[in-house]
Amino acid sequence: MSPSVSQILARERSRGFAHLRGTKLAGRIPIPGEWINQAVRDSKPEDSDSPVKGIALAIQDATRGTLLVSLDKWPLPKMFEVPFLWDPKLDLTGPGAPLLRLTHEVTGLLAPAIPIIVGSAKQEGIRAEGRHVTIALGTLLQKHGLSDLIPLLTHLELRGVPGKLWLTFELSIPEK
Amino acid sequence: MKELIEKALAGGLKELAGLELSGTVPIRQELINEVIAETLQSGVPEVKKSSERPAIDVNALIPHVKKAEVSAEGGKLTLHFQIKIDEN
Numbered sequence: 001m002s003p004s005v006s007q008i009l010a011r012e013r014s015r016g017f018a019h020l021r022g023t024k025l026a027g028r029i030p031i032p033g034e035w036i037n038q039a040v041r042d043s044k045p046e047d048s049d050s051p052v053k054g055i056a057l058a059i060q061d062a063t064r065g066t067l068l069v070s071l072d073k074w075p076l077p078k079m080f081e082v083p084f085l086w087d088p089k090l091d092l093t094g095p096g097a098p099l100l101r102l103t104h105e106v107t108g109l110l111a112p113a114i115p116i117i118v119g120s121a122k123q124e125g126i127r128a129e130g131r132h133v134t135i136a137l138g139t140l141l142q143k144h145g146l147s148d149l150i151p152l153l154t155h156l157e158l159r160g161v162p163g164k165l166w167l168t169f170e171l172s173i174p175e176k
Numbered sequence: 177m178k179e180l181i182e183k184a185l186a187g188g189l190k191e192l193a194g195l196e197l198s199g200t201v202p203i204r205q206e207l208i209n210e211v212i213a214e215t216l217q218s219g220v221p222e223v224k225k226s227s228e229r230p231a232i233d234v235n236a237l238i239p240h241v242k243k244a245e246v247s248a249e250g251g252k253l254t255l256h257f258q259i260k261i262d263e264n
Binding site: 003004005006008009012019020021022023024025026027028029030032034035038166 | 181192193194195197199200202203204206214235259
């Protein structure tokens, strides 16, 4: 019996892709909004004492979305919307890369509370500063068994259409 | 998440309609010889176990391969491929 493509790839991964040097891949992958929301739910720590009880993402267009945040035990509305923009080109450098950078558009009294709420969610790889939130997708990719591909990425872009995101990537395995 | 992915695999990856992948993969003779040896021995060496496993088995994409060609130049084989999951 011949080894399957999966078996060959799995073995090459364990060898650091030594026999696949010079490989170049490119592609675009749709990510259904339902999958993203399930991944967000799955990533919430079970024993979390965070006031954030739920987060749901609605994607509007190429770089704009809204987070529907539900809270508990918090002197704020039980549910509120956080409209935000994101930078479609992901940063491939630095700890936790790829980094997705969001800028929220919440105004009024709730705006200063956003970094506090993000911090209280205690989600690994997510940090907020002022209007900006950075999500270290490297942490997420590690959980899905793809962390060894991160150093090989040369381009990563995330654009939305209503209901889904499109991930565009380029990957290269250096010759040496 | 696992359930959603399993549902998508069972449904022929319709949720991923529009997916496109393409690439060129130089194939070293060591790898070819290894695969030939395994095929002849009717056995596949055990893959080193890892806690990390891809969410989607790459074998699920094989029915969606639109192009796969091998070129040989200067004693070097290169696989060119294109995968696309059709919209309907």
